[in-house]
Amino acid sequence: MKAIAVIPGKANSLHFEDAPDPVPEAGEVLVRVLRVGLCGTDAEINAALYGEAPAGSSYLILGHENFGVVESVGSGVEGFKPGDTVVASVRRPCTECFNCQHGRADLCTSGHYTERGIKGRHGYMAERYAESPEFLFKIDKAIREIGVLLEPMTIVEKGVAESLQIQKRLPSTPRTAVVFGAGPVGLLGAAALRVRDLDTIVVSMEPETDIRAEIAKQMGCRYHSVASSPLDKLATQIPAPDIILECTGSSAVGFAAMQMLAADGILCLLSVTGGDKTELVHAAEINRDLVLRNNVVFGSVNASPTHYRLAIRAMKAAEKKWPGALGKLITTRLPWTDFAKWFDRQVSGIKTTLEIGS
Ligand code: BGC
Numbered sequence: 001m002k003a004i005a006v007i008p009g010k011a012n013s014l015h016f017e018d019a020p021d022p023v024p025e026a027g028e029v030l031v032r033v034l035r036v037g038l039c040g041t042d043a044e045i046n047a048a049l050y051g052e053a054p055a056g057s058s059y060l061i062l063g064h065e066n067f068g069v070v071e072s073v074g075s076g077v078e079g080f081k082p083g084d085t086v087v088a089s090v091r092r093p094c095t096e097c098f099n100c101q102h103g104r105a106d107l108c109t110s111g112h113y114t115e116r117g118i119k120g121r122h123g124y125m126a127e128r129y130a131e132s133p134e135f136l137f138k139i140d141k142a143i144r145e146i147g148v149l150l151e152p153m154t155i156v157e158k159g160v161a162e163s164l165q166i167q168k169r170l171p172s173t174p175r176t177a178v179v180f181g182a183g184p185v186g187l188l189g190a191a192a193l194r195v196r197d198l199d200t201i202v203v204s205m206e207p208e209t210d211i212r213a214e215i216a217k218q219m220g221c222r223y224h225s226v227a228s229s230p231l232d233k234l235a236t237q238i239p240a241p242d243i244i245l246e247c248t249g250s251s252a253v254g255f256a257a258m259q260m261l262a263a264d265g266i267l268c269l270l271s272v273t274g275g276d277k278t279e280l281v282h283a284a285e286i287n288r289d290l291v292l293r294n295n296v297v298f299g300s301v302n303a304s305p306t307h308y309r310l311a312i313r314a315m316k317a318a319e320k321k322w323p324g325a326l327g328k329l330i331t332t333r334l335p336w337t338d339f340a341k342w343f344d345r346q347v348s349g350i351k352t353t354l355e356i357g358s
Contacts, residue, residue, distance in 0.1 A: 037065030
């Protein structure tokens, strides 16, 4: 079958590979891929910043944001039938750590987990894949058109769910939130906060006239553009929030955000920042403020099956409350043969998908 792959460690090695057809084992499901979403992780793997081929393979099939249709089910598979639309999760457990053995590969402590399309396992930019049903999530009609956004939605659902869980330490309930970044993760994060009725401000570079601001406002957020005013002025322009989600991909914003929290507020860092950028920060001041304000800063990666279920619920709630808002995140749909256009930065917009099958 045709697949889009990289040679890990070799920059700009993205190419069409003639990969073997997947042969599902008994108890597995064969899925035809309809589309994949492209994200910064894919670009960074193609830039050779990370990415690892499966053992014994010289290439890695890319792609982790996925949406497909069940083609056939192996013997003993329950709960799935041909024609069901599904999304597969990304991370697979290691064989040694306690958390992985207890369904929380997203909290793996050994570092020996694998991730489809990222680390040691082929991804979804292929005509088909075979998978165990425990890693598949059914997508019903209500969110089929935006099903490809489920994987990034799980990332923010985990961030928001864990923020709220940590804040159970407080007698009060968090009410206000700021999201840094109005890319797909930022806007999905805003949706996750708004379906929980938090008063949310989205802060981003784009002007008020941008489609990102329109989507944020449709979901009942306020939108604050930092196009014309620098980040260090922001604290005087918006109220200090109880929860911040950092979704810009910039470590500098992460550190700036630490100083914008309300007392007892919490900062969730969601950007996997590639590269080795250094930054001068006011370490004593930041440390002092975090201590004196009882702040919590935590990082969150990947998602558990619970977060997939929460994300499906949140996407359905968002579709009902603000019909079409999440769909506007998909600004470009490319035939998959045109993948280079996105990787060569010829495509702007919010989320680009590669259309693989029908
Ligand atoms: C993916 C996650 C993954 C993380 C680290 C992100 O782009 O959405 O599923 O765990 O990268 O590899």
